[in-house]
Amino acid sequence: MGFSTYTNKKGVRAGAAVVASAVAVAATVWGVATLVEPGSAGAASRQSVSGPNGADTSGGGRAGGPGAGQGIPEGIAHSSESGGNTVNITIDDGPDPRWTPQVLDVLHKYDVKATFCMVGPHAKAHPDLVKKVVAAGHRLCDHTMDHDTTMDKKPVDYQERQILDAKNLIEEAAGNGAKVEYYRAPGGAFTPDSRRIAAAHGMRPLGWNVDTKDFQKPGTAAIVDAVKREIGNGPTVLFHDGGGNRAQTVEALDQVLAWLRDQGRPTGFPVRTAPDAP
Numbered sequence: 001m002g003f004s005t006y007t008n009k010k011g012v013r014a015g016a017a018v019v020a021s022a023v024a025v026a027a028t029v030w031g032v033a034t035l036v037e038p039g040s041a042g043a044a045s046r047q048s049v050s051g052p053n054g055a056d057t058s059g060g061g062r063a064g065g066p067g068a069g070q071g072i073p074e075g076i077a078h079s080s081e082s083g084g085n086t087v088n089i090t091i092d093d094g095p096d097p098r099w100t101p102q103v104l105d106v107l108h109k110y111d112v113k114a115t116f117c118m119v120g121p122h123a124k125a126h127p128d129l130v131k132k133v134v135a136a137g138h139r140l141c142d143h144t145m146d147h148d149t150t151m152d153k154k155p156v157d158y159q160e161r162q163i164l165d166a167k168n169l170i171e172e173a174a175g176n177g178a179k180v181e182y183y184r185a186p187g188g189a190f191t192p193d194s195r196r197i198a199a200a201h202g203m204r205p206l207g208w209n210v211d212t213k214d215f216q217k218p219g220t221a222a223i224v225d226a227v228k229r230e231i232g233n234g235p236t237v238l239f240h241d242g243g244g245n246r247a248q249t250v251e252a253l254d255q256v257l258a259w260l261r262d263q264g265r266p267t268g269f270p271v272r273t274a275p276d277a278p
Contacts, residue, residue: 071273074195076207077182079277080235082268087235087260089114089253089267090208092143092184093242095122095129102250103241104136110257112267115206117141117184120166122242127173134178139269141182142167142203149187156193163197181272182206204272209234214249223252228259236270 080086089107091114094100100116107114116133118140123130134140144151144162151159167180183198184206185191195205210230212223227237237256239249260267271277 072199072202072204073273073275074192074199074205075276076190076195076205077270077272077276078207078209078234078236079271080268081271081274082266083277084266085235085264086266086268087231087237088270089237089239089257090117090141090184090206090270091115091239091241092117093122093147093240094118095126095133096242096246097126097129099241099246099250100126100129100133103239103246103253104132106250106254106257107138108136109254110261112257113137113139113269114267115139115141115182115269116241117143117182117206118166118170119143119147119242120145120169123166123170123173127175130170130173131175134174134176139182140170140174140178140180141184141206142170142180142198143184144186145169147186149189151185151194152189152191156197159191159194160197163194163203164201167201167203182270184208204270206236206270208236208238210237212237212239212249212252214246214252215240215243217245217248220248220251220255223248224255224259227252227256 080088089112091100091103094103094116095118103114113136116138118130120142130140142163143166145166146162148154148162151162163183167183170180171178180203182205183194183203185194188207190205198205210227210233212226214223231237239253240246241249257267
């Protein structure tokens with residue numbers, strides 16, 4: 001199943017989900033369908049009622065489903081499981097046959113492990129790349145079937161299909177029993193139900209703190225500056241290896257990883273089973 005169109009605008013949307021407590025996620029919004037070159041998209045973020053730096057305040061998960069026994073909370077993760085000043089590098093919208101290999105090369109150059117948030121049909125189309133990601137020690141994240149940024153407006157059964165069908169395709173492409181460990185809603189369009197579904201199937205909902213806006217192709221320097229400027233918001237950084245020409249992203253990632261090394265900041269993975277740090 002593929003995409004057919006790609007929206008050219010991003011916007012700021014805000015929503016609140018009333019459950020046991022408030023949930024938050026800041027997100028860059030881009031549209032559904034085929035990942036083609038975006039136009040001039042505006043800066044975007046999505047927030048629900050939240051704690052500091054968009055931290056999710058909803059607490060842990062519910063009982064039931066495969067994830068319950070693994071202790072996967074429903075709260076959106078932002079912090080690093082290594083703690084301290086560790087930075088989480090996350091890569092969205094692939095795999096892409098042109099850009100994913102280049103991203104992998106840069107990560108290998110600095111011995112950095114990242115979390116790859118993959119779109120289901122892309123994983124199915126490029127199982128060799130999914131296998132390379134896993135073989136290099138990176139982690140897998142479910143980014144749905146159609147990258148539908150309006151998922152929070154859709155019925156629960158639609159959300160479930162988008163999440164679980166993508167999970168199945170990614171794991172089939174990965175092979176050898178590899179598991180998808182996170183779920184990132186397109187454009188941050190989380191709902192209490194989507195978080196519950198993900199956690200029940202072993203996937204921690206995953207947010208981000210630093211939006212590089214690399215999808216807009218603002219220039220390598222602007223992408224790097226965004227990381228340096230926003231890293232104080234929290235440790236999880238959002239890049240893209242799909243959705244258009246990612247030459248600037250590849251160059252910026254190289255510079256960012258060199259800067260983090262010079263700053264003495266290690267890299268790692270987002271929390272999975274622990275509550276998100278305040």
